[in-house]
Amino acid sequence: MLLDLDHWREIRDALAANRARTALTAFGVSWAVFMLLVMLGAGNGLRNGVSEGFSGTASNSFFLWCNITTKPWNGMQPGRWLRLHDADVQYLRKAVPEAAVIAPRAQLGGWQSGNSVTRGTKSAGLSVMGDVPEMAQIHAVRLLTGRALNPNDIAERRKVAVIGPRAQELLFEPGEQPIGQAIWVQGVAFQIVGTFKPLNSGEDSEEDANAVFVPLTTFQVAFNQGDRVGWLAVMAKPGIRVSEVEAKVLSLLQRRHDVAPDDKRAFGHWNMEEEFGKIQGVFGAIRILTWIVGLGTLSAGAIGVSNVMLVIVRERTREIGVRRSIGATPLSIMTQVILESTLLTAVAGYVGLVAGIGAVELVAKVVEKMGSTGMFRHPEVSLENGVQALVLLVVAGVLAGVIPARRAVSVRPVDALRGLA
Secondary structure, X not given: OOOOHHHHXXXXXXXXXXXXXXXXXXXXXXXXXXXXXXXXXXXXXXXXXXXXXXXXXXXXXXXXXXXXXXXXXXXXXXXXXXXXXXXXXXXXXXXXXXXXXXXXXXXXXXXXXXXXXXXXXXXXXXXXXXXXXXXXXXXXXXXXXXXXXXXXXXXXXXXXXXXXXHHHHHHOXXXXXXXXXXXXXXXXXEEEXXXXXXXXXXXXXXXXXXXXXXXXXXXXXXXXXXOEEOEEEEEEOOOOOHHHHHHHHHHHHHHHOOOOOOOOOOEEEEEHHHHHHXXXXXXXXXXXXXXXXXXXXXXXXXXXXXXXXXXXXXXXXXXXXXXXXXXXXXXXXXXXXXXXXXHHHHHHHHHHHHHHHHHHHHHHHHHHHHOOOOOOOOOOOOHHHHHHHHHHHHHHHHHHHHHHHHHHHHOOHHXXXXXXX
């Protein structure tokens, strides 16, 4: 039957008998598939944008900093400012073997503080960070020119710096080579040995773009910081949950600094694994909701196809009776009706599929030309989504034809020939 050209012409003539009715039904199916793919593409764009915001930072890491104690403990009153020191870092590295990296960092003036950095007649308010090479394993950046900080810079307290793109833009002329040039921070000269570009996006990206990174040991001496550090970045070893490492580090620091075990505000901490998991959960829910809405819309289109096929079957009752009377089997009648509904659904769905993919690709090109678009990047329809949509179309077409097909074979040939059905 599938290779019978006359059979396919018959299907074409049946669908073309009422073009307006067929076109409107096909539009419903096309629109359902179009909206499903557009919603999937938009969801992927949001997911890509948020994921890019997390890129560059290890997902199995957490960050810890000091606050003020809020509860008395061991004879000490609340309201004590806590400080982290080099000794704390060395202690944790020995006491927490579950941690792959424990990297300290300091910032001149504190979190999100701007400092006057000068070069010749140019001056800019930038973030000046004391850093260690191990930080690159947790919070990576893309090196553009020169080199990154290395262990020798730390050991020898070299006055070198690696700067971000915004810092370079403010302190240097376009096309000017910053490597080897000197910048001044609070009267201390640093030689630029590298430039970088942030890998992440959002607020952290802006912070990195405005940053000047110098060796932590040099930072402590040059700016009279003693052995203090601002905060710690900790990455767990493979196979170990970072939340377990986080709990152990907090417990050790609470005992070391005489902090009440139930004082939850003495140390601030931010768990990358937990935040990333929350985001993934949100987008998983969005994806499920998208499919629910898409399936609902597609079901409405399939119901429309089924109704049209019922009308077509009723209009062809006498024809079906003639075919049954000359020996056509119920299976052949059902197959023909199901093929008609599947063909209508498939053609209409394919049009919606092409239009949906085209719309998503068009938006992707517009977004790419716009450059920075915050939390919406690279909308796309994956091959998996396309295959799923095609499978849904076939299933919807078959299901849409089942009821009309059963209606067609339920009519007795004698009644059909008499026009009683």
